[in-house]
Amino acid sequence: MKGPARAKSMVFFYVAQMTAAAAAVMVLVWCINFRGGLAFESTNKSLIFNVHPVLMLIGFIIMGSEAMMCYRVLPWSKKANKLIHLVVHGIALVLGAVGISAAFKFHNESGINNLYSLHSWLGLGTISLFAIQWILGFITFFYPGASMSVRATSLPWHALFGVFVYLLAIATAELGFLEKLTFLEGSGLYRYSPEAFLVNSTALVVILLGASVVLSLIAPHVENTKIYNAE
Amino acid sequence: MKGPARAKSMVFFYVAQMTAAAAAVMVLVWCINFRGGLAFESTNKSLIFNVHPVLMLIGFIIMGSEAMMCYRVLPWSKKANKLIHLVVHGIALVLGAVGISAAFKFHNESGINNLYSLHSWLGLGTISLFAIQWILGFITFFYPGASMSVRATSLPWHALFGVFVYLLAIATAELGFLEKLTFLEGSGLYRYSPEAFLVNSTALVVILLGASVVLSLIAPHVENTKIYNAE
Numbered sequence: 001m002k003g004p005a006r007a008k009s010m011v012f013f014y015v016a017q018m019t020a021a022a023a024a025v026m027v028l029v030w031c032i033n034f035r036g037g038l039a040f041e042s043t044n045k046s047l048i049f050n051v052h053p054v055l056m057l058i059g060f061i062i063m064g065s066e067a068m069m070c071y072r073v074l075p076w077s078k079k080a081n082k083l084i085h086l087v088v089h090g091i092a093l094v095l096g097a098v099g100i101s102a103a104f105k106f107h108n109e110s111g112i113n114n115l116y117s118l119h120s121w122l123g124l125g126t127i128s129l130f131a132i133q134w135i136l137g138f139i140t141f142f143y144p145g146a147s148m149s150v151r152a153t154s155l156p157w158h159a160l161f162g163v164f165v166y167l168l169a170i171a172t173a174e175l176g177f178l179e180k181l182t183f184l185e186g187s188g189l190y191r192y193s194p195e196a197f198l199v200n201s202t203a204l205v206v207i208l209l210g211a212s213v214v215l216s217l218i219a220p221h222v223e224n225t226k227i228y229n230a231e
Numbered sequence: 232m233k234g235p236a237r238a239k240s241m242v243f244f245y246v247a248q249m250t251a252a253a254a255a256v257m258v259l260v261w262c263i264n265f266r267g268g269l270a271f272e273s274t275n276k277s278l279i280f281n282v283h284p285v286l287m288l289i290g291f292i293i294m295g296s297e298a299m300m301c302y303r304v305l306p307w308s309k310k311a312n313k314l315i316h317l318v319v320h321g322i323a324l325v326l327g328a329v330g331i332s333a334a335f336k337f338h339n340e341s342g343i344n345n346l347y348s349l350h351s352w353l354g355l356g357t358i359s360l361f362a363i364q365w366i367l368g369f370i371t372f373f374y375p376g377a378s379m380s381v382r383a384t385s386l387p388w389h390a391l392f393g394v395f396v397y398l399l400a401i402a403t404a405e406l407g408f409l410e411k412l413t414f415l416e417g418s419g420l421y422r423y424s425p426e427a428f429l430v431n432s433t434a435l436v437v438i439l440l441g442a443s444v445v446l447s448l449i450a451p452h453v454e455n456t457k458i459y460n461a462e
Contacts, residue, residue: 174406207353
């Protein structure tokens, strides 16, 4: 990787770390300060719901963001970076699955329908594609591992499909913020309240996170395009 | 552009045309058959609202999709393709602005708050960025036109920022489908009704449209990556 490209990629990486930290703090402030906290078991079913946005954002999206970036950014060997990439994505998948189960648990214990909304459709689709991508990546690049020519052919598609699934996850999070806030506003929350402002702002920060993560991954390619054009 | 890359790019182009046609039909069936039709002036304010999804999807997103792809796909000279790219994007911008004004008109005449939702925040942000991108593109690549070196440096950023704004538009459309359907379901529409299924399915087709448009734009790059890796 060339010097300037690496530098640009790192700028986006640092922006991604800052937006990830901001988004994590904001979702915690929302769910704990404004919505009463988190619980897996409670007579106050809202506390069970609150596990969902926290785990999906911090456990699935932010953990997935780090897993994507670490492969490119960490200073160790390709083999070590690949193992970390694989393990951190695996943790994200597990935390995401637990986060989704919290939403189902909240629905079931509150007598709310399951799987009728676009958020739920896209969310289940996203984590299913994520799981398929993880398994295919494991088989192709880790164990038993495909031939070098298959790996070389698969790699750009693995990266491209990974970015696609990541963007789906970001879009699903946006839908989740809007859906929950619309419900709360339907139950009396003032539309211009500090809480509404916090939730919408968190959703915007998540978009900045997604953009900076994707840029940190493709920045060298942009640089390369310029180099090829200039040559 | 190499043969196989061009072929692959064309496959995604055809998929984009099919999903665009499907999405256009679906949003019209929704707004006309299920929601009573379109009107700029009416005592039935819902008909004014219905102009919004139709113009945003067909006028802004589908027109914008065609404008992005035509630069790469049309068989004419670079100059002719560029002019079409510019004009069709200009039409998309105008239709999008009219579509947004229909939403404000509906809100104002129905006594509904403006600009409180994530959908409205992202939507206004998206069309503003789109307008900035159009103006910068006009100045840099059309009239008066920047120097060749500035053009060469700007082009990959123009393309990258264009894709970013396009993805924001797709995400905003998803939010719009979910928001409107949540309101309708809050007013009594059955959550597993044919209409709910139609709206969610339209939203999924729009995601497929977005994915196929972006793939039709970057497909050669994927192909190039493989060629560079193999060499």
